[in-house]
Amino acid sequence: MAENIEKNIWEILTQIEPETSRLQETPHRVAKSYMELFEGYAQSPEQIVGSALYKTPTQEMVVLRDIPFSSHCEHHMLPIIGYVHIGYMPDTSIIGASKLARLVDCFAHRLQLQERLTVALVEALTLILKPKGVAVGMAAEHYCITQRGTKKKGTQLVTQHFSGVFCTDRVLRQEFLRTSRL
Numbered sequence: 001m002a003e004n005i006e007k008n009i010w011e012i013l014t015q016i017e018p019e020t021s022r023l024q025e026t027p028h029r030v031a032k033s034y035m036e037l038f039e040g041y042a043q044s045p046e047q048i049v050g051s052a053l054y055k056t057p058t059q060e061m062v063v064l065r066d067i068p069f070s071s072h073c074e075h076h077m078l079p080i081i082g083y084v085h086i087g088y089m090p091d092t093s094i095i096g097a098s099k100l101a102r103l104v105d106c107f108a109h110r111l112q113l114q115e116r117l118t119v120a121l122v123e124a125l126t127l128i129l130k131p132k133g134v135a136v137g138m139a140a141e142h143y144c145i146t147q148r149g150t151k152k153k154g155t156q157l158v159t160q161h162f163s164g165v166f167c168t169d170r171v172l173r174q175e176f177l178r179t180s181r182l
């Protein structure tokens, strides 16, 4: 795959840069960085979480907020950079906090729509952790909006998605949004 990417990046470079003599190594570097930026396709949420589920000592909401992430939009392959907040109401288990951050990377390291990324995180956690409910909120800058086209610098796309008790309990949902400062 990396070789194909190199070949195609070289084709693109020759279309946009008249002087390519300095860029001989660029396709190789780009291919290598793509393998890292899009490594999420080779990962599965179940594998990432593994056995990091523990008997819960609490019935209260657990929130990991301000998880930084970067992804790429599937429409322009330009960066999406922002923060994710993940909350859940435990039933029988809690999950290792670092696993939540790794789950974000697993989905963020694929071509994305922010809306789909938000839903994917809720669905994966609902499936794996089987909590009473999951809440995910995200705010991110999309370079295809801030650096090109309308060039609206400073704009952020805010998305949220809920499952279980967060769908029915408005107070709980408000509590999550307050805690995550979304």
Ligand SMILES: [Zn+2]
Binding pocket: 073, 074, 075, 076, 077, 078, 142, 144, 145
């Ligand atoms: Zn885009």
